Amino acid sequence: MKALLFSEPNDPLYVGEIPTPQPKSEDLLIRVEAVGVNRADLLQRKGHYPPPAGESPILGLEVAGEVVAKGDAVTKFAVGDRVFGLVGGGAYAEYALLDAGLAFHLPEHFSFIEGAAISEAFLTAYESLFTLGQLKKGESLLVHAAASGVGLAAIQLAVVSGVHVYGTAGSDKKIKALTTYGATAFNYNDAHFLEKLLAQLGEKSINVVLDFIGAKYANLHQKILSIDGRWLLLAAMGGRELALDALTLVTKRLQVRGFNLRLQSLEQKRKIKVRFEQNALPWLLHGGIKPIVDSIYSMTEANAAHDYMASNQNIGKIILTWKDLKK
Template identity: 45%
Template sequence: MRGIVPKTPGAADQLVMQEFPVPRPLNDELLVRVKATALNRADILQRQGRYDPPKGTTPILGLEMAGVVEAVGPDCSGWHTGDRVCALLNGGGYAEYVTIPAKMAIPVPEKLSFEEAAAIPEVFLTAYQALFWLGGLRREQRVLVHAGASGVGTAAIQLIKGAGAIPIATARSTKKIDYCLKVGAKVSINASDGKFADDVLEATAGEGVDLILDCIGASYWDQNLTALALDGKMVMIAMMGGLNVEQLNLGMLLRKRLQIVGTTLRSRDREYKIRLTRDFVKKILPGFLDGTYRPVVDTIFSWEEAAEAHRHMEANLNMGKIILSMERVIVQQGGGA
């Protein structure tokens, strides 16, 4: 089979297609023929040599996929060849075949294409874990989502709204600010100058937000603490704005009784991911059938145009997910449609 890997760490033009053996499913696994995969920031970091995959993981990029079951391990139940599935991966999504634990397979709703289904696993499971499992999201809470027009951002806004809470988003361009409102944010704030706390306080009658989903890190640290309400919590899922906070003052953490939680989903063990996936399938997947939730697709590239897709993400042009299709050969600009 063919798969895409970085030839050497570096720019997008280092991505190459190579031949690999078709993986063999274990007794409790499914072999899936990949129809579509989706980009994540981790793919870019791995390509650049800044994010090593977990030990024992394939060097092939790709943390999620959608496809068709080709073979079923003898210990699997409830799955058959020909079933449409999507799933979270430790790697290997940029390939023609992948194996997945049967208990991590998510059935693809009938009305969704493979390209739409590929936009679900990583961002929705990341947001679901951060908001509900770690953030303890409750009805009527006010939640600040940074990079609201991103893949995780658009998923989080929908999940917050679906839970009866109040999503407040930040973005860095007028187009993305408006798009956050379209996805479901009650308030969308321009954070292009790195300052947003005053706008958050104004939108919450001076009280602040109960929960922050943060992917920025150091550059937003002080503003985040100011924007949090008393007894507020922040869940950090990435650090695109830096690792180190200068002149760190911990006083506000104590005065406001704040909680800071950090997490990465890729490093979680298999059993954790199985439990998370099953909980998601039970509580959230039905919302894709009744219209409560929808995958947000920005652009569909042929997987042979993976380098161009990476450049599209690195330029911060996307609103929602960038998809690599194994079957389509023409770039489709979705603009977050």
């Protein structure tokens, strides 16, 4: 089968031939129609984020396609079903293995492109905000990198849950888009951004912070988090070393929690999927929230798609599809 390969870290992706994977008892083998691009793919290509043990070395964490074969323990899916779901790797290929416990039926009214824009972003956002963060109606949330795939998923899930949502992003175009999704947003490239944000929100005003940045805003978070505030760290794009004031953490009873979806065990991921399916999927199926697709590239343009993501311009998900190769 065809797959996107690279030789050394930072080398360009190219279309090569590798053996088609064979489904184990609980796997679906799907013909890949669309794949969501993630920051993690860029990191993996740079050699910084190797796949967990036992996962495919091929890039790609979320996928949509049609079931072409299945393992003998799979009962909820049939050959020919349209599905989407979460994979530990292997999606940048013509065929991919998808654990049946991490697969969803693709609703009739969703395209494969939309299906590929859901799993990694929404499961990450749901699990961190509501399971780890215990975010509740009437509380307030600050999301950084708010126009990212995960950021927009988080904003939509929080808004539909009755949460007051604030976000940061790096361009006025993103700020405008975030406003349409119900967030009050701040451009961190504005002069005096931090002072303005603090002045508008006030100290002790935010119940939950969804943080992909790390060091850069550690001081801000210790100021704006409320008593019993939850600070959820999902990445460290702005530096790894947090300067923490122990007395602030103690007196405000702050919780600092880390989360990583890909590194969870299969069992844990299946549970996360079920929690999302039971509590949030209905909003996707019947309105309220939706996958937000910024742009679509063919698999042969994957290098351009990665360059575009690295330029920080996307608002929502970038999707790859094999369409041009199948013509």
